[in-house]
Amino acid sequence: MQVRTRFAPSPTGYLHVGGARTALFNYLFAKKHGGIFILRVEDTDHARNTEAAREAIFDGLSWLGLQWDEGPEAGGPHGPYFQSQRQEIYDSYFQKLVAADRVYEDGGAYRFRFERKPITMNDLVCGEVTVDYANEEINPDMVVKRSDGTYTFHFVNVVDDIEMEMTHVIRGEDHLMNTPKHLQLFEAFGIEPPKYAHIPLILNMDGSKMSKRDQGAALGEYPVNGYTDKAVFNFLALLGWSPKDEQEIFSPEELIEKFTIENVNRAPAKFDIDKCKWMNQQHLAKLSPEEFAAEANPFVENAGLVTGSDFTAIAASIQEKVSLLAEVPAMVSFFLNEDYPFCPEAIEKVKKNEQAADLLAKLADALEGLTDWSQAKETIGETAKANGAKPGQLMFPTRVALTGAAGGPDLGDILNILGHKDSVRRIRRAVEELS
Ligand code: GLU
DSSP: OOEEEOOOOSSSSSBBHHHHHHHHHHHHHHHTTEEEEEEOOHHHHHHTOOHHHHHHHHHHHHTOOOOBBBTTTOOOOOOOOOOOOOHHHHHHHHHHHHHTTOOOEETTTEEEOOSSSHHHHHHHTTEEEEEOOOOOTTOOEHHHOOSSSSOOOOHHHHHHHHHHTTTTEEEGGGGGGGHHHHHHHHHHTTTOOEEEEEEEEOOOOOOOOOOSSSTTTTTTTHHTTOOHHHHHHHHHHTSBOOSSOOOOOOOOHHHHHHHGGGGBBOOOOEOHHHHHHHHHHEEEEEOOOHHHHHHHHHHHHHTTOOTTTHHHHHHHHGGGGOOOOGGGGHHHEEEEEETTOOOOHHHHHHHHTTTHHHHHHHHHHHHHHHGGGGGGGHHHHHHHHHHTOOOOHHHHHHHHHSSSOOHHHHHHHHHHHHHHHHHHHHHHHHHHHHO
16 A cells, blocks of 8 residues: 655644654655655634745745645645635535434534544554543543534544545644544544554753744744755754664655654654754765855855855855854855955954064065965965064964954965965055054
């Protein structure tokens, strides 16, 4: 039987990382088994649904690369994939319950008659869970149809899982205790239920439940802050699942290959944004210089800087130091701005050595006369020695002269990228600044 999984978000608010993680696990499981991943929009709550929330879901899934095989826009044999457009289907299922005498009216609404017996489910993650329906006071019959004619979550969720032929339902642990109710409905319809896997909650580092306002809660923040799709894919996969070995950095393809429900943890997942940053740095470092430059370019241009043909070399000079792409503009602006500012503390530090301005002036002369630019870095040490100073005494002032700052890329890379004329001009500009 072909595996069929679904992500069934309610489009209220934005796409939360918890939702994105649920979508990812469904996607990984389906793809691992050559199955079908479905997107179904649970938009029956008209008062709370928004167009913006719907777009955020589509955009977020697309950004992560979780392309759905059936669903809105993609279409498929079990549409429409918006619950708000499936009223007739729900009516026909409701009639089946009426015919089987499983519903009765109660103040205009309709309640579903539970079978008064224990219901046991075998959750693929949580194991055996039993709810005993013997006591009507504790588990009163549930409303399936409201007095206004709309159907409740439990009812439409089950009808759609039947109609869309789900084989596996992977969803948040907050739905664990709903599942026996769903099993009651499956039994009433005489349909074999899908297999259920309830995945662990996501907690903040301090153990509190992650809320909408917590940092990193909205998936939409990630691309803006300069996380890459593959790093976030990797990070979300490890929120409640682990490959049970030391490896932490995975490509999407590796995750599809390695993912199993057996390795989903029972314990809650800890949400560690610093770990996500670290993973992003690891993923960025693996890119080719061309790929890295292409990822960084929009951030640099958005910051109002103009990149040229040497941007790949510029980006490569800082690639390993970058955790978030949003850091790149500040790191490369000196390359792209002739009048880059001098950091006051760096200039003060240079001024502590009274010789610095003089040494830099001599260096500018020496570099100006250089015929082989590959010797530029050596020339710094030679100039220092020729003037009775240590190489280190001129290295730092040269760095500040070329970049305006105390830290940054490798000095050799900087000289290569700036080239002969620009380097000399920059050093002379610093000499003026110092005197
Ligand atoms: N719309 C439900 C939710 O957002 C879906 C639950 C399920 O996956 O069955 O939580």
